[in-house]
Amino acid sequence: MAKNKEIKTNAMRILDTQKISYTTYFYECDEFHDGIQIATMLQLPHEQMYKTLVAQGNSKNYFVFVIPIEAELDMKKAAKSVGEKSVALIPVKEINAVTGYIRGGCTAIGMKKQYTTRIDNSANNLEKMIVSGGKLGVQLALYPLDLAAVTKATFTDLIVYY
Numbered sequence: 202m203a204k205n206k207e208i209k210t211n212a213m214r215i216l217d218t219q220k221i222s223y224t225t226y227f228y229e230c231d232e233f234h235d236g237i238q239i240a241t242m243l244q245l246p247h248e249q250m251y252k253t254l255v256a257q258g259n260s261k262n263y264f265v266f267v268i269p270i271e272a273e274l275d276m277k278k279a280a281k282s283v284g285e286k287s288v289a290l291i292p293v294k295e296i297n298a299v300t301g302y303i304r305g306g307c308t309a310i311g312m313k314k315q316y317t318t319r320i321d322n323s324a325n326n327l328e329k330m331i332v333s334g335g336k337l338g339v340q341l342a343l344y345p346l347d348l349a350a351v352t353k354a355t356f357t358d359l360i361v362y363y
Contacts, residue, residue: 210335211301212310216343219351223343226331230338233305236270239340240331247271249342250331251324253307255299255316258285263299265309265318267332267348272321272360282319282357306336309352318354320345325356 208227209217216223226243234242240250250270256279257263264283268274280288293304301313309318309332324330324345332348334341349356 208339210339212308212333212335212341213339215311215351216341216347221343221347221351223341223347224329225334226340226342228338228340230305233337235305240270243340245331245340248323249327249329250340251321253309253333254290255296255307256288256290258283258288260285263291263314263316264288265312265316265352265354266359267309267318267320267324267354268359269321269323272323274359275361278357278359279319282355282359283317302333302335303337306333306339308333308335308341309348309354310341311335315353318352319359320349320352320354320356321359322356323360324348 236250236252240247251267252270254266266274266279296304300307329342330345331340331342
């Protein structure tokens with residue numbers, strides 16, 4: 202039991218505090234792997250894996266978008282969903298300063314500040330969704346409504362359809 206306490210991330214502690222159940226997946230990781238590589242490595246369904254993207258709007262405010270790993274963020278839909286004319290993804294080098302997390306470990310749970318967060322509607326069709334656990338090598342599976350509750354997120358259409 203003591204070992205588990207040592208490897209708790211901030212995101213996990215927040216979920217524990219709010220009594221939100223989740224499943225943890227650990228994997229060996231010394232460098233960034235994208236969500237598709239991680240899903241394949243852990244043999245998890247790709248359609249359940251979601252990535253967390255951070256963008257900045259014309260207002261200079263930051264916004265968080267949680268979308269399927271195999272999808273692309275529709276920038277116009279993202280901007281409209283947060284009431285901005287446009288949004289742009291922040292540079293990788295700014296992720297830590299803005300969120301407190303590093304690339305590949307970024308999750309909407311427990312960022313430095315409570316940013317406006319949107320989750321793609323596709324998560325509504327899932328019993329569980331899987332997101333980063335707050336550091337490299339950790340993924341968390343939880344109910345989409347629980348993720349929305351803990352991040353004060355709303356669901357909306359965010360992805361590009363081809």
